[in-house]
Amino acid sequence: MLLSEVMSQQTPVARVAPIWEEWVRRWPDPASFAAAGADEVLRAWGTLGYPRRALRLLECARTIVAEHDGEVPADVDALLALPGIGDYTARAIACFHFGQNVPVVDTNVRRVHERLIEGNFLQPPAAKAELKKVAALLPHDGTGPTVSVAVMELGATVCTARSPECEVCPVRAHCAWQAAGRPAPSAEDAAAAKKRVQKFVGTDRQVRGKIMAVLRSASEPVGMGAIDAVWPDASQRSRALFSLIEDGLAEQNEDGRFHLPG
Structure with missing residues (x-):
């Protein structure tokens, strides 16, 4: 697991x-x-x-x-x-x-807790305090792990991020967000949530992935020419390459060629 x-x-x-x-x-x-x-x-x-x-x-x-x-x-x-x-x-x-009764908090659980208990449509950034809040909801009769799975699945399939299916929600009658009239998030909160979504296209992460693809497919160390071919922006390409080296994901040998770590 x-x-x-x-x-x-x-x-x-x-x-x-x-x-x-x-x-x-x-x-x-x-x-x-x-x-x-x-x-x-x-x-x-x-x-x-x-x-x-x-x-x-x-x-x-x-x-x-x-x-x-x-x-x-x-x-x-x-x-x-x-x-x-x-x-x-x-x-x-x-x-x-292992079946232990400990809180498991992912994005889905955080969203369900925020709507069901706090009455807000959007959850704030993750915080350590959420562990204690979710732990307080867990039963101590041996069913805690089952409840944790249920809450996670509820968030993944019913209490979804954008279009919750409240009409089929099994805890709708206990939901603080429903009781409050299903208030929409403020413009400020919505903008903050949208900003937290990470983009990928054109980022250093995309360039790193392209360089890693070259190194993974090579049976021997590759020269700079093979890496230059993956991305047109030389400064971004260089930044991505040497960040891979700093992270231990790539190495440069004495001949100036690049390869995966041994």
Whole structure:
């Protein structure tokens, strides 16, 4: 589950599924994955995006082998101590895999909480306080993980971002936003929410992805000419390339050619 949660960060499940299946066949446990090289991991990552996640997963697997006898820990604090594992991922693993009654707060849960409890259509930027607020809603009769799944699915399928299907919502009668007359967000809040949506086309992230595609497909180090061909803006191309090197996703050899890390 740790693998699927990290792969699904900011990436649609439809894109993740085939790559996840290949990884599980290739590396069925933390020990086998920990023995992989960074270059083969980055190639296997393909076009999922944010490839630093792949290197963090590799570091995470090696930590699990070294410090937890090759078994993913069940404790939230132990999970948070692993490389690349944040609040959401740690709690999702503890809750959905190990059955612990801990709050799991993603965008869907935040949206449901904001409408159901706070009475607002749009949720504010994420904050640590939301963990305590969501935790207060969880029952302590052993059904907490089931409730967490239900709230997440409610946000994903019914209480959606733009067009909530309130007529079929099972908690409509308890919804503070409904009770308040379904107030629309203020122009200021709507503008802030729109601004938070990340664009991709034309960004350094797009250029980084194009350079990574060249490096992944190459069987040997490539010269600058191959990288120059992926993007017309020389300054942006150079910035993207050297940011990849700084992030440990690419290396330059003594001949001035570029390749994935070994």
